[in-house]
Amino acid sequence: MSDAVVDPPPNPHATAEQVKAAYADPKLANVLYHDWEAGTYDEKWSISYDERCISYATDVFDAVAGEDGQPYPTAMELGSGTGFFLLNLMQGGVIKKGSVTDLSPGMVRVALRNAEKLGLDVDGRVADAERIPYPDNTFDLVVGHAVLHHIPDVPAALREVLRVLKPGGRFVFAGEPTKIGDFYARKLGQLTWWLTTNVTKFGPLSAWRRPQEELDESSRAAALEAVVDIHTFDPGDLERMARGAGATEVRAVTEEFAAALAGWPIRTFEAAVPAEKLTVRWRLFAYHLWLRLSALDKKILARVLPRQLFYNVMITGVKRP
Template sequence: MAGDTQDPAPNPHATAEQVQAAWDDPKLANVLYHDWEAGTYDEKWSISYDQRCIDYATDRFRLVAGDRDWPYEHALELGSGTGFFLLNLMQGGVIKKGSVTDLSPGMVQVALRNAENLGLDVDGRVADAERIPYEDNTFDLVVGHAVLHHIPDVEAAMREVLRVLKPGGRFVFAGEPTKVGDFYARKLGQVTWWLTTNLTKVPLLNSWRRPQEELDESSRAAALEAVVDLHTFDPAALEATARAAGAQQVRAVTEELSAALFGWPVRTFEAAVPREKLGFGWAMFAYKTWQRLSWVDEKLLTGVIPRELFYNVLVTGTK
């Protein structure tokens, strides 16, 4: 099935008519939104392909799946974006050969460019997660990061994942928002955005205000994000969805509570002020603080506080 058709070209500048139509079509919204974001996505989310993000990706994988069976010979990333999860797992020794898929042609293009720059053995396709364009029993591993909440029919996508996995193969999905976590993250983001954009109207702080056209563009992006983010998850319900699709040995874990309470206001503040105002010192402060709070969450809060209260849910299972 792979290679049967030519993939569509990226469309980073959608027309007003296309954007209007996207409000009633979540798949079109995902294509338009992520094609628009593809060129700046790594910068926006502080994504890199160095030891910092290699450690982050492999730690997430190990948290839910353990470190048995490494390395996997051939892995597919579903909804790859710019390739963050797969490429860093490959660099971390989890995966030998990779394939990236995404509904957004722009994201696939950037992911393949990132892989080439890193010298990694990766191919890619533009693909709908509910109809994965690969043959049955192709992959040893399927991974995804922050992708399930964009897919209209998660159970259908899970069935497709199991179809393309080899018998005994594993899937690992990380970075999905819990119902409770999404609620407090959005509220914190809204409050931070309001405070920052209003305080920087004060003349003394005006140099910290992003130009109005950039603020307007960010507001439009935030509005479209409401269309592309389709789900939040209860960990037990996500496990049930995977089992209903036919998965075995299903397990969901959660992470980030204090780290999320810190991280979401920080990310929102960074989006509301000029980038040149925030240098390397700020970046290290934000990262180190998030890292320490993640340690608190993992070592002190996990198992004490109900898993439903954490921000991220990760799920794994086998065929």
């Protein structure tokens, strides 16, 4: 990696022509969509860098990869977004030094700003997952959260991940949608959006309706989101894909069934109403409901339901020594 390489600047205000072109170019769509979302992404998805999200990130990591090897001396997050997964894993003691990479310059900028605020040792690059700009055998660990489903050529990206890993190094990807989970989550989201935006047109409930220009903007974003979300995964197929890329010790685990059935309508409702209506009491209710349903998923439903029914799939693998 040359020090002379300068990453492109963020473009949070895409033109109509750029958006039109993005419908035929998933990578351009990802850049435009995520540059536009970068400044508000953490708020939209209730991302924080405190005990709540530290516990979530470390629990997810340990569920698929276990605790052996921690702390990892060096790690890279692929498609880091604002740094949610890497930064919380660093705070949780899983990783010592990190690097953030994303196709969106806006996301890399926000991730580095978040890392600086937290006092974490992190660098970053704008990076195409199919051509990662780091030398062979650089990292002990590569992680990603909700990134693989955005990448056009997932096998190529997995080969690149294995290339930049040191021999014996591990990758962990989490937060990827399953085929069945994505189907019911989208249907629940669409129904919730339609009900909320229509019911709040009338009478005393109109105070719960977001301004029309914000709803229009959200609708345009949702339309572009359909372009950036390229894949859904069957857990077994994802395992075979990782082995085909050259990984060993491959294992996929799924999570969130009851939690997803409640979580998607709640998140969609929150996107459709004014932010000031979402009180601390509401947010605590939503969070504790998610905790209870996640516990139900882990302790009971994961034992009796096929893993394909759950919304999220996580996968890990190791580069051959």
